[in-house]
Amino acid sequence: LxxxxxxxxxxxxxxxxxxxxxxxxxxxxxxxxxxxxxxxxxxxxxxxxxxxxxxxxxxxxxxxxxxxxxxxxxxxxxxxxxxxxxxxxNDELGELRRFLKVAPDLLKPGGRLAIITFHSLEDRIVKQTFRDASKEEIDRPEWPAPQPNPLYAYKLLTRKGVAPGGQEIARNSRSRSSRLRVVEKI
Structure with a gap:
């Protein structure tokens, strides 16, 4: 690692x-x-x-x-x-992007990746990366047909980010802005 x-x-x-x-x-x-x-x-x-x-x-x-x-x-x-x-x-967004780029190579098929974000910018990057890497094909209006997605690596296990419940926030106020997103390596 x-x-x-x-x-x-x-x-x-x-x-x-x-x-x-x-x-x-x-x-x-x-x-x-x-x-x-x-x-x-x-x-x-x-x-x-x-x-x-x-x-x-x-x-x-x-x-x-x-x-x-x-x-x-x-x-x-x-x-x-x-x-x-x-x-x-700390170049936190850069570090996150670099990790997300290599993450598929670090997981075996069936392996799961769970990421908790605490900031909307982080969450947007994770959400978009997971979404892009969970599509088998990509399609563009200028293409005659959909093409295989070279980034395809995951199955989304959480469509939307999982937010903390009221009890969790009461126990841990720092969790209030967190979002959990999970994917599984194909």
Whole structure:
């Protein structure tokens, strides 16, 4: 498994991103990865603040964002920003795509792959990959006939993602955004 999924490291840290990336680059990851509605405002604030003092502690960023946006209910206003930074630093979507590409080769026929996602972007990637790899044939309007699908590898065991029930969420509040998807190798 190690050979199939090389461990990468040595990339930029969250502090590197916050202290060195352009306002536009920060805005983009906060919007795309964090799905943060105030991405523009937060990126502008970070850009302005770091001219005065370098960000060295997560509390500087968290407290500043809370001051900037105010409290919005149960979830801390900086949560999505930290999520975006973590996802970018760890290349989480890239790692997920790379894993999904090699996963069929790691399973024997009848083997099952279950993936739990905690973010809509992750879930969209898993859902689309599983859907694409579960079609025997693909068809396009410009083709005279359907063609065999070179990605065909799975039978879908869950049509829709399985969401946690009320009891699970009560026991484990972090499960609230999770989705489980399962396929079986053909």
């Amino acid at each position: 190690r050979d199939a999924l090389p461990i990468c490291g040595g990339g930029p840290t969250a502090a590197d991103l916050v202290n060195n990336w352009s306002e536009g680059e920060l805005r983009q990851i906060f919007w795309d990865l964090g799905e943060e509605k105030s991405a523009r405002k937060i990126a502008a604030w970070i850009s302005s603040e770091r001219e005065k003092v370098k960000f060295e502690r997560t509390s500087q960023l968290a407290d500043g964002i809370e001051k900037l946006l105010g409290r919005r209910g149960r979830i801390h206003p900086a949560t999505k920003v930290f999520q975006a930074l973590r996802m970018e630093v």
